[in-house]
Amino acid sequence: MKKLAVLLLMLCPFVLLAQTGKVYDNLTLTSKILKSERKYAVYLPPDYESSGRSYPILYLLHGAGDDQTGWVQFGEVLNITDKAIRDGIATPMIIIMPDANTGRRGYFNDIKGDWNYEDFFFNELVPFVEKKYRVKSDKRFRAVAGLSMGGGGSFVYALHHPEMFSSACPLSAATGFLSLDDAKAGLSKNNPNLPDSTISNYYNRYSVIPLMNAMPDAQKKAVRWFMDVGDDDFLYEGNGLVHNLMRKKEIPHEYRVRDGAHNWTYWRASLPVVLQFVSDAFHQY
Numbered sequence: 001m002k003k004l005a006v007l008l009l010m011l012c013p014f015v016l017l018a019q020t021g022k023v024y025d026n027l028t029l030t031s032k033i034l035k036s037e038r039k040y041a042v043y044l045p046p047d048y049e050s051s052g053r054s055y056p057i058l059y060l061l062h063g064a065g066d067d068q069t070g071w072v073q074f075g076e077v078l079n080i081t082d083k084a085i086r087d088g089i090a091t092p093m094i095i096i097m098p099d100a101n102t103g104r105r106g107y108f109n110d111i112k113g114d115w116n117y118e119d120f121f122f123n124e125l126v127p128f129v130e131k132k133y134r135v136k137s138d139k140r141f142r143a144v145a146g147l148s149m150g151g152g153g154s155f156v157y158a159l160h161h162p163e164m165f166s167s168a169c170p171l172s173a174a175t176g177f178l179s180l181d182d183a184k185a186g187l188s189k190n191n192p193n194l195p196d197s198t199i200s201n202y203y204n205r206y207s208v209i210p211l212m213n214a215m216p217d218a219q220k221k222a223v224r225w226f227m228d229v230g231d232d233d234f235l236y237e238g239n240g241l242v243h244n245l246m247r248k249k250e251i252p253h254e255y256r257v258r259d260g261a262h263n264w265t266y267w268r269a270s271l272p273v274v275l276q277f278v279s280d281a282f283h284q285y
Contacts, residue, residue: 019047020078023041023044023077023078025068026039026041026069029125031120034115036102038124039068040068041097042133043081043095045085045094046085053134055093055136055141056094056142056143057130058096058145058274059157060144061098061147061154062100062101062147062149063151067101075267075268076271077095080268081095084272084276091282091283093275094133105149118156122161122164139164139165141282142166143281144167144168145171145278146173147171148172148173148235151174152170154169154170155170155173155175155211156211158225159211167224167278167280168225168226169227169228169278171228171267172229172239173208173227173229173242175239180199180203183207208242209242220251221252225246225251226254226256227242228258230258230259230262231257231260232260232261233260
């Protein structure tokens with residue numbers, strides 16, 4: 001028995017090192033706003049079941065064409081987050097990955113007002129998550145990040161609700177229409193009878209450039225921003241324009257351009273940096 005006890009003690013550090021988080025990628029909640037069952041995935045850190053404590057939370061948004069499994073399957077969120085926590089660059093956190101590809105695609109309220117995904121996110125998903133999981137609900141322990149379409153969602157959600165997020169990390173972001181003329185041309189194709197005022201209001205609410213332009217001085221430091229885009233990414237122009245505007249308006253942010261394109265190879269390399277960046281605020285730097 002003594003030899004067995006000694007052996008177990010010797011193995012204990014390796015058992016702890018082998019602990020991994022858990023991912024569940026086919027979970028659902030009922031949405032009255034969207035009149036449907038909405039899927040989401042969750043990453044729970046290695047000590048979630050044993051600790052009993054509450055955790056900071058990252059909402060991680062997928063791109064167009066993916067769903068809640070995108071960051072799980074292609075983004076390797078389990079292995080990358082486990083390693084970041086093991087290496088000490090990220091604090092243990094809960095990661096929620098909602099599906100924005102079912103019914104209609106996107107994280108915004110529809111221009112016609114009949115599919116209000118943003119309302120679902122803030123009025124149903126966030127309260128549901130904070131009730132179901134042991135989440136620290138203060139602003140400083142909540143962050144949002146995402147790629148491409150989800151990068152646009154990250155921008156807009158943090159700009160609409162700076163009181164809710166300590167950090168926002170748009171990756172290869174779809175920044176929306178770059179001008180009102182672009183918005184009129186683009187939105188009129190599928191909505192030929194929309195009045196100009198409706199298009200103008202939608203452009204001002206869901207495109208990043210007018211939102212940044214409208215930011216009051218008091219909000220310039222409300223959110224910590226990290227932006228990342230590849231030098232061969234087709235969305236490079238919009239990200240560069242937003243970066244230059246933020247510099248002109250003296251909005252603090254980190255902006256990274258690396259060798260790469262609009263693909264998972266690039267975003268998998270971005271994720272550890274995102275986890276470290278949001279953890280800086282979670283750690284109350």
